[in-house]
Amino acid sequence: MASEDSRPAALAEPDAVSGIVKWFDPVKGFGFVVADTGGPDILLHVNVLRNFGQSSIADGTGIELLVQKTDRGVQATEITAIHPGDIQQNAVLSDIVGLDNDALMAAPIEPARVKWFDKAKGFGFANVFGKPDDVFVHIEILRQSGLSDLQPGEALAVRVIQGKRGHMAGEVQAWETVLNSADPQQ
Template identity: 75%
Template sequence: MKQNDKEVTRLLGKVKWFDPVKGFGFVVADEGGPDILLHANVLRNFGQSSVADGAQIEIEVQETDRGVQATEVLRIEPPEVTDSAPLADFEHLDPDTMAQASLEPARVKWFDKAKGFGFANVFGKPEDVFIHIEVLRRSGLADLQPGEALAIRVVDGKRGRMAMEVNAWEAALTR
């Protein structure tokens, strides 16, 4: 496939790191080779403002004068969770109740990566929804920006409404 007279290749890899503040990160291809630049605009075109380190990613890439760069994100899978222990806030919840929670449209109110949490508003509901950074990581995201549109699974926790899964709005539309 060609784009702007340059060959475009589809490949699978892992996110080495991504910094939404810097506006870029790098992917390591499963087949090896040089690091692949992943620019924030390419990620935003997929509907996300961040991606977790270690996430599996399917991308289209192109060789440029500055090296290999991602031109399109096709799919992102959250990184494998190394410890299977549930978050303490979800331990008391019935697994069937959690599995039946539907995706709800929401917008990020604020999120502080350093503090490890933030809040979102579900459209049409007055209560804030708590988002823990570990839920974000398990959902394949690394950070959230104020005003960002999401689709989240919400449960009633010990301290109020909590997100147990966070999806980019566009990614949720395909599920």
């Protein structure tokens, strides 16, 4: 009779860790996080990211995780928060240079779906629910939100501004991020 000791040990309670995304490759389905306190790299699997409502995450993005030590190393089990880095200084989009942040924040957050996005080209389009116009999405706006890529049909929350060439996303967030941070009394 096999003893219960021959099966994998029950995993202990996960530890809360803050860190930075070292790299993440959505094609490979994983990446690694470096903890603020040091130690071994933390495996971040795409399924953990999807459970948070995102299909990608930009390198250098701040992240808070629950992790567990396994026979294969430290692995993320849940994302509790994502903190996009300050990438705005690198964005040189003529449509947003000099944009008043108060004006951007006055625009409502609207639900949208990705129509298409080409990471190599650095842009794509989304559709806001109930509105006929396409919304231009630039990769620099995406990176400011801690995202690195979008998939067709992916749900988003966007703040739409009027750019020089039409409607464009001034801010992009994963839809689940907005749902998780919404006031429950709304």
